[in-house]
Amino acid sequence: MAEPPPPTPYKFSHEELRVLEQCNRESFYQRCIPLSTILGISTYYGVKTGSLLPNPRFGATPKVFGAIVVGYLLGKLSYQGKCAEKLMALPNSRLGAMLRSKRAGKHGTQQEQLETEHPDPNSLYGKVPSSDFYSDVKQKTYMDIDTDRPNVAGLDDTFRPNVDDGLPPGFGPTSLKDEELPPQTSRTTTYEELRRKNREEYELKKTKPYRGVLSPDDVPDAIEARDYNQPNDSWPKSAEKRKTNVYGDIFEK
Numbered sequence: 001m002a003e004p005p006p007p008t009p010y011k012f013s014h015e016e017l018r019v020l021e022q023c024n025r026e027s028f029y030q031r032c033i034p035l036s037t038i039l040g041i042s043t044y045y046g047v048k049t050g051s052l053l054p055n056p057r058f059g060a061t062p063k064v065f066g067a068i069v070v071g072y073l074l075g076k077l078s079y080q081g082k083c084a085e086k087l088m089a090l091p092n093s094r095l096g097a098m099l100r101s102k103r104a105g106k107h108g109t110q111q112e113q114l115e116t117e118h119p120d121p122n123s124l125y126g127k128v129p130s131s132d133f134y135s136d137v138k139q140k141t142y143m144d145i146d147t148d149r150p151n152v153a154g155l156d157d158t159f160r161p162n163v164d165d166g167l168p169p170g171f172g173p174t175s176l177k178d179e180e181l182p183p184q185t186s187r188t189t190t191y192e193e194l195r196r197k198n199r200e201e202y203e204l205k206k207t208k209p210y211r212g213v214l215s216p217d218d219v220p221d222a223i224e225a226r227d228y229n230q231p232n233d234s235w236p237k238s239a240e241k242r243k244t245n246v247y248g249d250i251f252e253k
Contacts, residue, residue, distance in 0.1 A: 010094075010095070012095070013092075013093065013094075015090050015092075015093060016087065016090065016093055016095055016096075019083070019086050019087055019090065020083070020087075022086070023079065023082070023083035023086060026079065027075055027076055027078075027079035027083070028075070030075075030079070031074075031075030031076070031078050031079050032071065032072045032075030032076060033075070034071075034075070035071035035072070035074050035075045035078075036067070036068040036069075036070075036071030036072050036075070037071070038071065039067035039068065039070055039071040040064050040067045040068045040071065042067070043060070043063045043064050043066075043067040044060050044063075044064050046063075047059070047060035047063060047064075048060070084099050087099055088100050088103075
């Protein structure tokens, strides 16, 4: 059985080589040196304070050197993402196209996983036909102004029963509208009626002194006619005794 030919090595273009050199330089100055310095100083301080055991022959040098190497590797690894973004930004780069397709495939796999966990109801039960939608529900457009149906629960009265539906015919608000109310007649007073009314009032005022019963209108006048300056005696005065003869006649002086 013939063995498959070995894969040909990838040849980088001038733009890709320029970006890789730039990434190598930036990762060294921006990531490797800061991380190596921090880890080296921390290791040396740990050996001096006794937190780390020194080498019996070389002291803290082996541990400090190892910390610097670890910082360098961490700096290179942490800069890979930024370097891949620079390669994908190249317009005519095969390596950038491969990276873009790889990232798109990764995102596509995540999208398929989400669709598997949360499937679309239309895909499970089939697409709902347009005839099953209510006729008064219209699709929202950008020109709709204050025409949306209420979405708050309890405020939509489309299918709410009406109180007047169970009433017999002839009752309800519509029956009141159908019945005609009697027209309002405006009464006008004629000149003859005014003369007769004035004549009756004049006759009543004229015969008032000869009537024994006071009307309600005369009560205030009768009260005002009383003289309040005279003392009010609680005991009534006895009638003055007059002289009479044998036959009971009163002598007048």
